[in-house]
Amino acid sequence: MRRILLCPNLNRDKDLQLTKEVHDMLRSCDASVVVCPVYEDECDIPICSGLSMSTLEKELDHADMIITFGGDGTILRTARAAADKAVPILGVNMGAKGFMAEIEKEDIARIPGAVCGNFVLDRRMMLDVELLRDGAVIYGDFALNDVVVAGNTKVIDLTLYGDRQTISHFSGDGAIVATPTGSTAYSMAAGGPIVEPSADNIIVTPICAHVLAAKSFVLASDRLVSVELGAVKANPAYLSVDGVGYLNLTSGDIVNVRKSKKETLLVHLSDRSFYKKVSEKLGEKF
Numbered sequence: 001m002r003r004i005l006l007c008p009n010l011n012r013d014k015d016l017q018l019t020k021e022v023h024d025m026l027r028s029c030d031a032s033v034v035v036c037p038v039y040e041d042e043c044d045i046p047i048c049s050g051l052s053m054s055t056l057e058k059e060l061d062h063a064d065m066i067i068t069f070g071g072d073g074t075i076l077r078t079a080r081a082a083a084d085k086a087v088p089i090l091g092v093n094m095g096a097k098g099f100m101a102e103i104e105k106e107d108i109a110r111i112p113g114a115v116c117g118n119f120v121l122d123r124r125m126m127l128d129v130e131l132l133r134d135g136a137v138i139y140g141d142f143a144l145n146d147v148v149v150a151g152n153t154k155v156i157d158l159t160l161y162g163d164r165q166t167i168s169h170f171s172g173d174g175a176i177v178a179t180p181t182g183s184t185a186y187s188m189a190a191g192g193p194i195v196e197p198s199a200d201n202i203i204v205t206p207i208c209a210h211v212l213a214a215k216s217f218v219l220a221s222d223r224l225v226s227v228e229l230g231a232v233k234a235n236p237a238y239l240s241v242d243g244v245g246y247l248n249l250t251s252g253d254i255v256n257v258r259k260s261k262k263e264t265l266l267v268h269l270s271d272r273s274f275y276k277k278v279s280e281k282l283g284e285k286f
Helices: 017-027 058-063 071-084 105-115 274-281
Strands: 003-008 032-035 067-071 089-093 119-131 136-144 145-153 156-162 165-172 173-176 201-207 218-221 225-229 237-241 244-250 254-268
Touching: 003 058, 017 032, 017 067, 017 105, 058 071, 067 071, 067 105, 071 254, 089 105, 089 201, 119 145, 119 237, 119 244, 145 156, 145 254, 156 173, 156 201, 156 218, 156 244, 165 201, 165 237, 173 225
Parallel strands: 003 032, 003 067, 067 089, 089 254
Antiparallel strands: 119 136, 119 254, 145 173, 145 237, 156 165, 156 225, 173 201, 201 218, 225 254, 237 244
């Protein structure tokens, strides 16, 4: 019997209506189903009879698939928890854009087929992150989407490196180091390129740089990307990984980013191409 974890974003599926519908659908397929709410620390969990409730961390070791109900943020949070467990994630979009979600909420009838194994596995690269201060590593993390170094309301002084060779030096709002998956998120909004999520690259994008020559770079995945916070404009700055938390930075701090051995497994069951998905999400139809 396959064990399926349903992970609803309680800000999106507040009454668990969609979650319960899929739960009942899968129970009829003889699947073991557990509901593991996301953002449970921020929302009250509604009382729903007939649902087996638990936490994602407790259930991951025995899971065959995770199904999320929300937007890309829900998938990001789930992917961070599942990265070491190699559990595939199927995203049901209940958000705005939902580039990572495979199906819309109107398409949940396709879920039983996926649970029975009718899907293709989409492997997404991740990034390892470490923060160096005075030569010592004081923080480590990993990302599916991006790593952001940015100023708190004021411009900051940054130098970007690839394998310790200078890429660019500029003052601006900050810099984004993204995976191909994250290329359609903050990096795209900052003027970075859209990169196929199956590609193996690291994208480095300045944010509102005050130098015309500071452009976005698409690097090979084996590069070590470093972002150094300078002292010319020693304004308050922070580090954010996948939009989770804000770690204060100081002049001289170096953020190192490299390809991780971890990866996120996404369930792919649509015949819709990445190009078509981007066009639909960004407002074009064909």
